[in-house]
Amino acid sequence: MNLSDQLSITAKNYPSKTAYVFQDEETSYMELESSVKKFASQLEKLGYQKGDHVALIVGNSPYYIAGLYGALRLGLVVIPINPLYTPHEMSYILNNGDVKAVITMDILLDKFVAIDDQLPKVNHYISCESGAEVDLDNHTLSSKMKSFTVMVQGGSVDYVGPNINEDDAAIILYTSGTTGKPKGAILSHHNLYSNARDVADYLTITREDRVVAALPMFHVFCLTVSLNAPLINGGTVLIMPTFSPSEVFRMTKDHHATVFAGVPTMYNYLLQSAKENKDSFSGIRLCISGGASMPVSLLKDFEQAFDVNISEGYGLSEASPVTCFNPLDRPRKPGSIGRSIIHVENKVVDERGDEVEIGEVGELIVQGPNVMQGYYNFPEETSVALRDGWLYTGDMAQMDDEGYFYIVDRKKDLILVGGYNVYPREVEEVLYSHPNVMEVAVVGVPDPELGEAVRSFVVVSDPTITEEILADFCKEQLVKYKIPTQIEFLDELPKNTTGKILRRSLRDKVTN
Template sequence: MPNLASLLVDTAARLPRRPAVVLDDTVLSYAELDDLSARAATLLRDGGVHPGDRVALIAPNVPHMPIAYYGILRSGAVVVPLNPLLTPRELAHHFQDAEVSAVVVWEAMAGACREALERLGLDVPVVELSAAGTLQRLAGVEPLAGLEQRGAQDMAVLLYTSGTTGRPKGAMLTHDNLLGNAEMVVDLFRIVPEDVFFGGLPFFHVFGQTVALNAVVAAGAAVTLLPRFAPRTVLEILERDGVTVLDGVPSMHVALLGAAGDRPVALPALRAAISGGAALPVEVLRRFEGVFGVRLYEGYGLSETSPVVSFNQLDGPVRPGSIGTAVPGARLRVLDDTGAEVPTGEVGELAVAGRYVMAGYWRNPEATAEAVRDGWFRTGDLARMDQDGCVFIVDRKKDMILRGGYNVYPREVEEALYEHPAVAEVAVVGISDEVQGQEVAAFVVLTAEAAPDGERLVPELRSWVRERVASYKRPRLYRVVDALPKGPTGKILKREVEGLV
């Protein structure tokens, strides 16, 4: 019977001396990671954790995080990965909703964690991870023999969504969901033990967890960690550690271009870059490939789909602006509001079926029934599919702007603005308007060189957009801002942008 932790157990038996996790001068081999995770499993068992129990894991990308992650899985428990930046109030909601039996937390977040537990009056074991004492503590614990076997459809990870449409919901990802997605990613990007992945995507999020952790471990490759994203530090790590695959979200790629100054960067080890988590502007893709000299492959996935379901694949058609074609194990359709498939090239809601779709939302049958119908998960993303099966995301369904009876897709306007050399980042949103119902507004972050010109550039931006999009799509409001609000993975938060008006 499968257990997601078998990825580590099998690789440690096959490649015990290969480096698994790197953080500056700290290197854990697969044998060491395997051993430490087995000891962590014993620690949890001794604390009263049983198979099927939910265990919260709150940590940045440090070596202790994968030790605890695989330790929880080995014990047969369910990992509940949480953002280390959550407040005690937010943590309390997650602890209560998941009915956690234990909490594993990095030392810097331990105070907020204990405050959350006190609010609930909840008495559960708290395992505090620390740079100084954790590894020594584990050395005194006997490793758990083998690993707890689980059913393919048993829950491995309870992953809470970002909550952009209300309170976060817990997506129940099974051992089979995550095993299948990790193994598919290995094949998709031909990951080999000699590869070194960049580990700046947070492991508490499904993108980093699958692509930069589980797939890396499945292949016996290495991941070099960065607990907090800093673009200049990333450039140093890419060169120092011989990173071969750079994975990130669009805002990370934009930041790296800024750090590089749009000048060519020589990274002979780098063979590919990956983008996901949000729409990748075509102009950013072109600039990135010009600066770093490698292909930047855009893909698509969601928390509810483990996550990867489509990609511009190494052997398939690569089309700028597209999220590529369905990956093995996933099926994609574009549906109208009645659930019927739309003709090729027309816009509808993207739906996903196949091995990677979650088992449902934790203790929320109504939300599950709304999201998954006849085995198809409704993504909430508007898309079109061409004759070759390449999918183009038009926009989030909820982000579409209805201006005077016309549909305006923010991404189309954003793409036009990204082509302007002074624009570093942009978010286009709809704001209330008594006459039109909604009006189009653009919030722009300028490049370092253009920033001193500030609002004086707005007339130029208006003229630029006027030449590129129809009149009903053009922003009536432009606002130059220092930064755009982002979530923990760097995704621009449109709802918070609307609050900047």
């Protein structure tokens, strides 16, 4: 079984059931299934075949759902990309991922003008209408352009796709690595289906649930928990184009939402408006938190203010992503990421790979049907991450005597900005490309709203270089949340005897 086949079954069994709500308009499962078939048939008509790679660079919308499931129906491999990325960031992923077609919004097409000649494998840009006035007829890329809407209108509702094997690649999720180059985690149809199924079972998400999709759909947290999990059981997805506390409260009340999933930053914003909006959350039976550790004080204050339980979990792109959640059938433990979900095993090991004693700290490793096949075009990194059937997460954790896990420390240098991963090396590489930057080190510092913020320390050759100049330089190549919020100039960076920059010393300098 796979996600696309399950959608067909649900549409057959419950054709009039609402699959999703967008801008207060409801779309049934049969209508969604029809769009999926039509889009898949037109992709095939353009010459795309099972195994080809397509990028999905679309915000939260019906385009994302029909585009994703339509491509999967044909057996294509989908590469979701953050629409806010700069052309510089996108071009690397599109080339490394061997992308042949890009599904994107019409208002984003100008981003590809400057890099189109750097993308020799891209044959088509499939444009989704945003409602803005965009002159597509005279666009520079018009010769490669196709309209998503026109494709669906001209597609066939009788389309039957190729046979899909459960081990066939379905999605490649690019996640930043310690080398500064993002790596694509290859997730099979079975990886995605099993995790959506097991998350839905563990959290008892059923056909009666209406799940708010406020997280970005290109992010694996939303992809599995807020999109695939409810769709796999015939639930309804309440699509939010962007996160807005006032819109969350309106949507949960007007559309009778039952489940909300978000990162701690979102809960913090919602809590600030708790008094006047408490009744809007009266129908919510469960809140889900992930992406970063939630402060215990925030968790308790939110639960008390809205009279709802928050189940905190843990996951990573390489595991589709969920491996742990706090169970719903017993008191959850604040500060814990919970217990292993169904069919997934977590354990804590030492440097030799041997399981440590209860309560001791070691590396968290994962095994299950949700674990990726490897990194696309990165065989060495794959061999490091996947060993003896286990995924080594790089996160330090401990387990108590009831099987609850606790994250003690994150991957060595990872910075979590509002739930988004930022690796220092990627930011450092951009700063190093400035002609006047001699040395640079980037660390994460505490931030009351976002959890962490990016801070950089630089050594420059020209004393006239200012923080504003370097920040503007970063804006040209990095998405907003990766740009340093502070840049400090030093005469030299602290190093050990081998010349390695000591990030911990810099981090201590800020936090002490």
